[in-house]
Amino acid sequence: MLSTEIKGDLLVLFHKNPGLIDSLDGVARRIGRIGTAIQADVQDMVSVHILGARQIGGREIIFLDRSGDKAAQESILNYLKNLKGRTE
Amino acid sequence: MARQKTGIVELDAMLRGGFLERDAVMVAGSAGTGKTTLSLQHLVNGITKFGEPGIYLTFEQLPDQIYRDAENFGWDLKKLEEQGKFRLVCTSPDLLLEPDGAGQLLDSTIKEIQPRRMVIDSLNHLEMYLPRGGDMRKEAYRILNYVKTKGISPLAIWETQQTAGQAFSVTDVGMSFLVDCILLLKFVEIESAMRKALVIMKMRGSDHEKELKEYAITPQGFKIQGSFSDYEGVMSGIPHKVASERFVDMFQKASEKHKGGLSH
DSSP states (O other), X not given: OOOSHHHHHHHHHHHHOTTBEEEHHHHHHHTTOOHXXXXXXXXXXXXXXXXXXXXXXXXXXXXXXXXXXXXXXXXHHHHHHHHHHHHO | OOEEOOSOHHHHHHTTSSEETTOOXXXXXXXTSSHHHHHHHHHHHHHHHHOOOEEEEESSSOXXXXXXXXXXXXXXXXXXXXXXXXXXXXXXXXXXXXXXXXXXXXXXXXXXXXXXXXXXXXXXXXXXXXXXXXXXHHHHHHHHHHHHHTTOEEEEEEEOXXXXXXXXXXXXXXXXXXXXXXXXXXXXXXXXXXXEEEEEEEETTSOOOOSOEEEEEETTEEEEEEEOTTEEOTTTTOOEEOHHHHHHHHHHHXXXXXXXXXXX
């Protein structure tokens, strides 16, 4: 899930600022990058429902998919619990 | 007339009971005067004292800074969000300026928490992103009306360029006619100290306090302390003691000098 540094930056940004709803360029600016540099990572995170996307005036806007993000966190937590169980 | 209290007792008294419901309010002032603090306190009090959920819409400052700053005043915004009574929405102004941008950005949040109050921080940022030839007054009018038609009272922040020692006119805010109420926060220099003054410059359809009041940002938030009754010219930026106060001062100084002379 965090295969690149950009994904990590995006995850931190949206977790610290869950009310952020912005265009690709707007989101990129807030982590000191440009839209084209984060596009692929954003698409990956949208495809696993951590981020959501929709259109406003022909532009795609990005936001935290609160329910998808919560589900992802729970599955990571379960995975870590299982891992801990196996190693004990 | 239904009033919307700010929860700041002295300010509500100045407003004769609070803002009129669904009135568009503008809080104007230069950087550091406490516009954000006053606006946040209005929202937090709305939720905690009057059961009115609220939205804080910010363009520039990231929410994590606002959460942190609010915490310094003892306001736990994250907890209010968890309770479904508050939302901090951060976006770029150009998205809000898109046709139906406000609806696309805010409709779902409005449905979710049913807010009665909304802070827009700030109109200056909207103006910055306005396309060339765009009419800021029309755009602001559209956005304020969108908020009002949802049954929400908007409070917009406007940062003025004014500094201490300069006068301020209501017409300096080009959009003053769009709003129903204007609160101006202002630095004033009095006897080599920087003090803060608040005045209600306009309140459509209601009487209001005309006097300038001194305020401070305390650890509990915005606190109105008293009036500048001993001074004239505070608004013009050249405050001086009223004649009677000057006479008292002169008399006291002369008296002290006389006493000093006698003791030697």
